[in-house]
Amino acid sequence: MRLCFALLLLSLPAWGASGKYLTWIDQHGRLHNTFVGSEFSAQQEQARQQVEDQDRLRLSGDGGAGGLYPVQSGTESKRRYFTWVDQTGRLQSSFYANQVGQGGNPRDYVLPSGERASDYMDADVLEGRGFVRSENGNPYYTWVDDQGRTHNSPISVEERAAMFAKPSTVSKIEFNEGREVNLSGKAQQLPGLDGAPNEAMRRLLGDSAQVQGIMREMQQRCCLQLTDDDFIELSVEEPRYEEMNSFSPSLALPTGKTSYAAFRLPRSQRTYGLRVRSFANKTVVYPSLLFLNEGKVPTRMVSDAVYQLHPETWYRYAFLEGTVAIRPERGERYVLLITTSEDLAQATLDNQPFKRPLQALTVDEDGLQQHAHVQEGAFELAIVR
Structure with a gap:
């Protein structure tokens, strides 16, 4: 039994010495540790090459790739892009806003991951909702009354958004009473x-x-x-x-x-x-x-x-x-x-x-x-x- 156990230990691959773990969070908020091994550098290079190819097509002037990324009047048009890590640990980068130039709806653009752009909320829209997503339920705050009891009171999306709103440049004067x-x-x-x-x-x-x-x-x-x-x-x-x-x-x-x-x-x-x-x-x-x-x-x-x-x-x-x-x-x-x-x-x-x-x-x-x-x-x- 001792001899078999020693052979088992010797047969294990030396992943801990040469491999790498990539920690990422999926769309459900779950934490994952993905073993990327020796091909990690190749994956990084592939992602960078993908971004360069997309930029080259967008700046080519003739639209490239079926005119997906048109350039008007010889200048760079405005675009939106985001970078994420997929489930296999690969770095992805996509942009989609230039489809508006062809009359298409950028929210209907299908990302390389198979998801639609409409699945992602714009930052300004999310801020206007007080950083509250529908899948997270209604926001609330916790407080303790004068008898030591804990309460959870709901708060509307508008009230939460007002908390993050930028203060007005015109301050209200607090006058003293006399x-x-x-x-x-x-x-x-x-x-x-x-x-x-x-x-x-x-x-x-x-x-x-x-x-x-x-x-x-x-x-x-x-x-x-x-x-x-x-x-x-x-x-x-x-x-x-x-x-x-x-x-x-x-x-x-x-x-x-x-x-x-x-x-x-x-x-x-x-x-x-x-x-x-x-x-x-x-x-x-x-x-x-x-x-x-x-x-x-x-x-x-x-x-x-x-x-x-x-x-x-x-x-x-x-x-x-x-x-x-x-x-x-x-x-x-x-x-x-x-x-x-x-x-x-x-x-x-x-x-x-x-x-x-x-x-x-x-x-x-x-x-x-x-x-x-x-x-x-x-x-x-x-x-x-």
Whole structure:
């Protein structure tokens, strides 16, 4: 028995030393390993020769091969081709689009493998279907609910295709919400549920009589005394960096005495955004925005919109950020950055304080750093479209 087994081993061919295996996937998605042996190079050369012959016929000018690949006006016509490996491990390359020149349907072209071109889906068509083939069934996504149960929810071909669609060059601006007081004389709209005013928002904004009083007093105190030279032109090309300090002008408004920075807004036919960043260095300016029309009459005041805090890092200070909607169609032409007495009485809490080298970090018992609201500080304004 030992002798027979040894002879069996000696009689096996030495395929592993001289042969090669070609790994390929068939049309059903199954993985195959095909032994190609010593004739692999010959098969590769045969495939390359086949491609060269087809190109020579296509570029011959007289159509060659019954005019299967015509050339019009002496120039190379557009074609489609694809390369694949058949079941015997041979490399195949075919093109068929030029049959359109003879009035034939390229989808009816029979490939050397015996299959029709219609069996293959164009890449742009497949992308439009969200890369979903009919033989693969309907697409779905898997998610887990709040109780830990797994669900499979179907998704339409159109919804999946939208996921792969190229993003639009026009980005949608995400405006920050805040307290808005309309000074144009219209009735104040308060947020609420199911059309009913929210009581908390009533207390926050005050009753209608108080708002009307603020409107009249604001229009009396501001801002007809300002001239065109008092306003800084905002550019749509680059941000504007400014500071409010002890030399900045001030106004006595119903919301309290305040330093201010005045800006002229770009003209436009549609709504755009004004991004405001107020930098924090222990203290911070918590700004409100007062909008004026062409006659420098207040029309709208927005507060509590610049509130997103970006923590300090080793290369920048912390800053508050917000993007407020500008409505040129309502006549908004100028904007004043101001502070209110209500905002000055509060502070911004930072839950990610940064420890600067050689400086002590002051935090409260909860580990929060307080940035007091003041009237002097630096900020940046940018137009967002």
